[in-house]
Amino acid sequence: MRKWKMEKKLEVKDDGRLMYYYEFELEEEANEQ
Amino acid sequence: MSSSELRWHPFLKEWVIVAGKVQERPVLPARKACPLCYGGVEVPNPFDIAVFENRYPSLTKETPDIVPWEDEIYKLEGGKGICEVVLYTMDHDSSMSRMPLEQIEKLVLVWEDRYKDLGSHDFIKYVFIFENRGEIIGVSLHHPHGQIYAFPFIPPIIEKEINASSEFYEEKQKCLFCSILDTELSEQKRIIYENKYFVAFIPFYGRYPFELHIYSKRHLGSLPEMTYAEKMYLAEIIQKITKAYDNVYGFNFSYMMVFHQKPVKGEYPHYHFHIEFYSLHRDKDKIKYLASVESGTGTFINPLPPEESAELLRESLRGLENEGKY
Numbered sequence: 001m002r003k004w005k006m007e008k009k010l011e012v013k014d015d016g017r018l019m020y021y022y023e024f025e026l027e028e029e030a031n032e033q
Numbered sequence: 034m035s036s037s038e039l040r041w042h043p044f045l046k047e048w049v050i051v052a053g054k055v056q057e058r059p060v061l062p063a064r065k066a067c068p069l070c071y072g073g074v075e076v077p078n079p080f081d082i083a084v085f086e087n088r089y090p091s092l093t094k095e096t097p098d099i100v101p102w103e104d105e106i107y108k109l110e111g112g113k114g115i116c117e118v119v120l121y122t123m124d125h126d127s128s129m130s131r132m133p134l135e136q137i138e139k140l141v142l143v144w145e146d147r148y149k150d151l152g153s154h155d156f157i158k159y160v161f162i163f164e165n166r167g168e169i170i171g172v173s174l175h176h177p178h179g180q181i182y183a184f185p186f187i188p189p190i191i192e193k194e195i196n197a198s199s200e201f202y203e204e205k206q207k208c209l210f211c212s213i214l215d216t217e218l219s220e221q222k223r224i225i226y227e228n229k230y231f232v233a234f235i236p237f238y239g240r241y242p243f244e245l246h247i248y249s250k251r252h253l254g255s256l257p258e259m260t261y262a263e264k265m266y267l268a269e270i271i272q273k274i275t276k277a278y279d280n281v282y283g284f285n286f287s288y289m290m291v292f293h294q295k296p297v298k299g300e301y302p303h304y305h306f307h308i309e310f311y312s313l314h315r316d317k318d319k320i321k322y323l324a325s326v327e328s329g330t331g332t333f334i335n336p337l338p339p340e341e342s343a344e345l346l347r348e349s350l351r352g353l354e355n356e357g358k359y
């Protein structure tokens with residue numbers, strides 16, 4: 001099973017709306033247990 | 034009118050959202066003008082998965098410029114909420130059924146984060162994750178994406194499910210959803226697929242052709258209650274089902290995919306996480322429209338018996354298996 005590390009970066013658009021960029025890194029192929 | 038309003042329906046006893054801003058949404062722009070592609074109007078940077086607040090929201094985050102009022106019959110409030118767009122991938126031509134499993138696994142983690150994040154606002158009572166796919170469903174942009182509506186109230190179908198499951202528990206001391214799952218698993222005739230933690234089946238009472246539900250085997254109310262392994266298996270079953278849909282008639286199957294989770298505030302011990310898919314396809318070249326009877330009476334007519342839908346979907350999965358497509 002893949003184990004993902006997730007990071008979120010926030011940006012504010014010109015009109016004030018929020019935008020989130022999600023980035024992922026594969027940490028390991030983890031055993032389910 | 035730019036603000037969103039909630040107007041109370043005195044007969045149905047539910048809110049109607051009136052949102053003029055939605056009228057401005059672009060409809061099926063040319064591919065080169067796709068606002069959801071990298072470099073398009075909404076997405077200045079490359080991304081893996083991105084989420085942004087909808088430019089044309091049905092509910093607005095800023096307090097609407099509306100003075101709430103009510104009289105003997107009518108009631109009006111500002112439609113305060115949050116509407117987000119979730120970009121699944123940079124690949125304009127992809128879809129849930131064609132994305133690698135890795136991408137859907139990431140998406141499940143993003144959905145969980147949005148559920149928690151949006152649910153943390155004091156004015157939000159319900160977080161609704163969904164995807165519309167296909168022009169017959171009303172999709173206005175083809176780029177693979179879903180949406181999230183964070184509501185200031187609990188929507189009526191969820192409320193009905195909460196009430197029905199609470200009443201069932203009072204009477205039988207067991208979960209209605211778990212009982213349905215036990216029945217379907219013992220009968221098997223409407224089961225499409227199951228993995229270690231989830232089951233996909235056509236409900237006995239399905240209202241739409243090919244209506245399909247995915248239930249968690251464990252009694253839990255929302256994505257944050259899942260173990261990491263359960264979230265990964267949820268991705269797996271979503272991929273399997275959307276592939277099966279596309280293989281039924283050999284074209285991109287239009288559907289609505291809706292997450293039913295417990296409300297974000299309060300205790301709902303009898304509610305049970307599930308995903309529902311609805312389709313309007315009733316045959317390869319026939320559409321089931323929701324017309325006068327459904328709209329005027331609330332009674333659905335499903336022209337495709339659930340057991341037949343189930344067989345068609347199982348056959349579709351077997352076909353994929355035989356071709357080694359998953």
